[in-house]
Amino acid sequence: MRLIDRYLLRQLLGPTVLAMVALTGVVLLSDSLSGLDLIVNERQSPVVFLKIILLGMPQPINMILPIAVFVSALVALNRLQTEQELVVCFAGGMSRWRVISPAIRLASTVALLALVVNLWVQPLSYRALRQVYLDVKTDLAATLVREGEFTQPAPGLTVYAQSIDNKGEMHNLFIHQMKQDGGATTYMANSGHIAKRAGATVLMLENGSTQGFSARGVLQYLTFNEYPFDLGQLSDPEELIHYKSSDRYLHELFYPDLQQDWEKHNRKALLAEGNARLATPLYNIAAMAMALAAILGGGFSRLGYGRRIAVVAGIAVLVRIAGFVAQSASDANVWVNVLQYAIPVGATAFALRSIFRQRVSRFIDIRKRPIHVAPVPA
Numbered sequence: 035m036r037l038i039d040r041y042l043l044r045q046l047l048g049p050t051v052l053a054m055v056a057l058t059g060v061v062l063l064s065d066s067l068s069g070l071d072l073i074v075n076e077r078q079s080p081v082v083f084l085k086i087i088l089l090g091m092p093q094p095i096n097m098i099l100p101i102a103v104f105v106s107a108l109v110a111l112n113r114l115q116t117e118q119e120l121v122v123c124f125a126g127g128m129s130r131w132r133v134i135s136p137a138i139r140l141a142s143t144v145a146l147l148a149l150v151v152n153l154w155v156q157p158l159s160y161r162a163l164r165q166v167y168l169d170v171k172t173d174l175a176a177t178l179v180r181e182g183e184f185t186q187p188a189p190g191l192t193v194y195a196q197s198i199d200n201k202g203e204m205h206n207l208f209i210h211q212m213k214q215d216g217g218a219t220t221y222m223a224n225s226g227h228i229a230k231r232a233g234a235t236v237l238m239l240e241n242g243s244t245q246g247f248s249a250r251g252v253l254q255y256l257t258f259n260e261y262p263f264d265l266g267q268l269s270d271p272e273e274l275i276h277y278k279s280s281d282r283y284l285h286e287l288f289y290p291d292l293q294q295d296w297e298k299h300n301r302k303a304l305l306a307e308g309n310a311r312l313a314t315p316l317y318n319i320a321a322m323a324m325a326l327a328a329i330l331g332g333g334f335s336r337l338g339y340g341r342r343i344a345v346v347a348g349i350a351v352l353v354r355i356a357g358f359v360a361q362s363a364s365d366a367n368v369w370v371n372v373l374q375y376a377i378p379v380g381a382t383a384f385a386l387r388s389i390f391r392q393r394v395s396r397f398i399d400i401r402k403r404p405i406h407v408a409p410v411p412a
Contacts, residue, residue: 038123043136045114049106050140057098058091065090078170089163092156093280096148096314100321103144104350107137107325108343115329116338130390134326141322148315153284156311160281168275178228178237178265179204195226203227207239209263219246219254221263229262236262279307287311306364309371316378317354323385324350331388353381 065087114120123133178187179195186192190212195204209221223242228235239261246254279287279300287308290297297304328346329339360373 046110049110053102053106061094089159100317104321111329141319145315145318152311157283164275235265303365310361313374320378320381323382327385327388
């Protein structure tokens with residue numbers, strides 16, 4: 035019997051892994067297309083682009099896991115049933131639970147993996163992602179100048195560079211700065227680059243001139259070989275990272291610091307997110323149970339199970355939508371969090387009931403079937 039269990043598990047494991055890899059590839063492709071703005075407009079390196087794509091994967095993976103389990107289980111179970119391998123298992127004396135136990139164990143393993151991702155991998159990954167976004171936002175070399183364009187990185191400041199080489203060197207720079215006292219200053223330089231001077235970030239201008247009018251209308255003109263233009267006005271040294279509910283660990287969701295205004299006003303939303311982290315892995319078990327019900331929930335059919343599979347697939351979609359609705363409604367009412375657990379558990383129970391509702395006697399048991407030998411004529 036253990037040999038048959040391992041065989042059934044292998045038949046389910048292969049399509050499950052394949053479906054997970056395929057759906058993950060689709061998500062990666064979708065995120066990469068939407069993230070091309072980082073390279074085109076923000077002038078970030080491919081390493082930063084790849085880091086953002088990979089760090090944002092935990093939540094999409096948790097969403098596609100039940101889909102992968104459901105689709106792969108349907109494919110594998112439909113083949114096993116069509117080729118009458120499951121019929122042979124039942125005819126050999128295996129109970130329904132013994133036949134479906136490899137599938138349930140596989141779904142439970144996937145659910146445990148999803149729980150680990152929800153509780154530890156996702157918060158760790160998303161916190162690192164927030165730091166990367168902050169670094170991109172404060173990347174002065176990328177936000178200050180765009181090649182061949184007039185940009186305004188700060189109020190009263192206009193910057194233009196004719197070209198930027200691969201080393202980050204800017205050529206033919208033009209900077210116009212309006213001052214608070216009403217004066218204005220214009221800087222022109224042959225080249226420039228971002229540098230650090232005395233711990234401050236500056237734009238080092240080379241071989242240029244500066245001219246401007248003071249508040250009294252006096253023209254001031256100066257030529258220089260090297261001039262450090264202060265960029266302190268473009269950066270906020272006290273800017274902090276704010277972690278959203280998806281970035282927090284479970285204990286931070288259930289026990290937030292209510293002395294903080296944001297946590298106090300979003301207490302119910304944090305609680306809903308915490309319960310969703312614990313409840314969403316259950317949809318993997320529910321998906322496997324519904325796939326089993328689609329194939330084993332009725333009698334054997336030589337014409338296939340297309341209609342039954344379509345009905346169960348529709349029910350599976352409605353169950354997952356109901357889960358999203360319950361999570362959203364939990365932001366306003368704490369007691370609705372009970373539905374986040376009740377929906378996948380109820381779907382699992384309903385699916386298992388449809389599998390076990392028939393009597394075992396409907397299946398042939400060759401061990402109990404009497405064998406009649408016809409007499410040989412003389």
